[in-house]
Amino acid sequence: MKTLNPEKLNVEFKKGVDETGPIIPRRYTLTHSDTTGELFLTIGLYYAYENINPLRDEVLAEWRILNDKYVMIVHCYVSGPIGKDRAKKRYEIFNRELPLALEAIRYGDRIFFETHKFLDKSPIWVYFRSYYPEYNSIEYWGKPKMYK
Numbered sequence: 001m002k003t004l005n006p007e008k009l010n011v012e013f014k015k016g017v018d019e020t021g022p023i024i025p026r027r028y029t030l031t032h033s034d035t036t037g038e039l040f041l042t043i044g045l046y047y048a049y050e051n052i053n054p055l056r057d058e059v060l061a062e063w064r065i066l067n068d069k070y071v072m073i074v075h076c077y078v079s080g081p082i083g084k085d086r087a088k089k090r091y092e093i094f095n096r097e098l099p100l101a102l103e104a105i106r107y108g109d110r111i112f113f114e115t116h117k118f119l120d121k122s123p124i125w126v127y128f129r130s131y132y133p134e135y136n137s138i139e140y141w142g143k144p145k146m147y148k
Contacts, residue, residue: 014044019111028061041108078130120145
């Protein structure tokens, strides 16, 4: 696993969101540059669809309440009908890079987590979206405090 280089993380807060709130709605759009290795985290009321490229290798996350508890829901678009081999490769890449992505979200929004300490103990559920059933899954990925 790669470790986060904070100097290569760019964080932008959109209108209606600041370093401490709101909790809901609060959505994260994490994209990256293959050329520079930079990560771009946008935190807003809505996802930053304007930052998403045609390869769809972004990580989207948001806070929700399920069964009266806060949870972080993460979305990774693995594939449409693009071929099973390509879907498998994308699924493997998401699994390899997701710890770095979660670390970037946790670090980039660290003041928010310091303000709402209880959220560090909330479960993270990752939805891998794929046309192929073997790569279309929901997985538990721990808690935000694991990615400090």
